[in-house]
Amino acid sequence: MNTYVIALDVGGTSMKGGLVSSSGEVLLTDRRPTPRAEGPLRVVEAIRAFIDELAEAGPGAPSGVGLAVPGLVTSDTAVYSSNIGWKDVPATDFTSLEVPVRLGHDVRTGGLAERVLGAGRSEPDFLFLAIGTGIAGAVIIAGEPYGGSSGWGGEIGxxxxxxxxxxxxxxxxxxxxxxxxxTSVGRRYGERLSRTASLRGGTLPPPATGGTVTAGGIETPLDTTITTSAEDVVALAMRGDPEASAVWDEALEALSIALASYTLLLDPSSIVIGGGLAEAGPALFEPLAERLQTRLTFRAAPPLRRAALGVNAGMLGAALLGWQAAGIPDAGATWALDVLTSPSVP
Ligand SMILES: [Zn+2]
Known part of the structure; x- marks a missing residue:
């Protein structure tokens, strides 16, 4: 019979779950909403119910459970999350199953997965930077995610x-x-357009045609608030749109300042960037690498790499935690790289 662990990546809006075998095979993935609005107790209950469901779908009893959760966390307690609202929840409260459980910080668990299975596979000292709604970092030192003295390490955002x-x-x-x-890149572009519009006397910049303004190829009526995705802002910047270019320039500048400080302090062998903004690809990586090198006058800049595991990093990291709980600390070392091409969580 296949031995497996239950892995759960608990986010503010949804929970990604999976069953992962000892050889790294992802047997099943599934997703449930996080009932955050109903309070922390309901979230804990929902996690417990989801784990029960996953266990029922598995081949026999699981060997362990691993959970990636937001906020302050130790391996056996979810200490605090402003996002979900819980305080001091013991790991064992998250499951009714009689199996070992291990918790990890969401971003550090993603960093662990990138370290063991992804872009940081041969990199014992790197920064995993997740750029999405916010910016969070996992500091990987000597192969392990480092949370600092009180668990607040990595708040590079x-x-x-x-x-x-x-x-x-x-x-x-x-x-x-x-x-x-x-999120900020999209927001700042919208704010900049409004500012420019008011400077010009209360209307948005003159549209190319009719009563609309084109943002990221999307025609928006002039009288509506423009919300533009970061992806669209980057695309506009690449086409030379002055407002988008200014916003993107400030974003790249801010990132280069923070990454130069990080590099000078910790001398990483690489910086692995994931999250939604990494989808910008060369438009992010090329100018950022250049700016970082310019700031680091007396040393070579570490290479910037794109994260390999995408949205599955947290769940795969939670699987590694589950195997650690089950007494196999080096699980993942022998997993085939095809784990990376396993189907995404729906
Ligand atoms: Zn802040």
Missing amino acids: HIPVYPDGERCACGATGCLEVYASA
């Missing part, structure tokens, strides 16, 4: 890059995340 800059949701000003998260 709140490094001040422009000390007199814009206000961040965290309460500080000029954080990296305010300028360079995928």
Whole structure:
């Protein structure tokens, strides 16, 4: 019979679950909503129910359970999450099964997966940077994700890059995340368009045709608020749109400042970038590598690599935690790379 673990990546909106065998075969993946609005107790119950369902679908009893969760977390306690609202939830509360359970911080667990299975496979010291709604980092030192003395390590999104800059949701000003998260790039472009419009007397920039303005190839009526995705802003910047170029330039500049500090402090062998913004591909990686090298005057910049595991990094990292809980700490070392091409979580 196939031995397997249950892996769960718990996010603010959904939970990605999977069954992963000891040889790295992903037997099943599934997804459930995270009932965050119903309170932390309901979330814990939903996790328990999801794990039960996954166990029923598995071949026999699981060998362990691994969970990637947001917030402050130790391997056996979900200490605090502002996103979900729980406090000091023991790992064993997440399942009714009599199996060993191990918890991990969501981004650090993604970093662990990239280290063992993905772009950091031969990189013991690297930064895994996830750029999406926000910006979070997993500091990998000597092959292990490092959470620091109190579990707050890796919060690179709140490094001040422009000390007199814009206000961040965290309460500080000029954080990296305010300028360079995928969400911020889209938001700042919209704000810039509105500002330009009011400078020109209350209307949006003159559209090419009729009563619309074209943003990212999408025609938007002039009287609606323009919300543009980061992907569209990057595409506009590549075509020379001045507003999009200015926003993208500031994002790249902010990232190069933060990554130069990181590099000078920790001397990583590479920087692995994942999350939605990594989809920008060469439009992100090429100018960022150039700017980073310019800032690092006396040393070579570490190569920037694109994350390999995409949205499955958290779930695959949770599977590694599950195998650690089951007493196989080096699970993953022998897994075939075809785990990377396994079907995505639906
Ligand atoms: Zn901040």
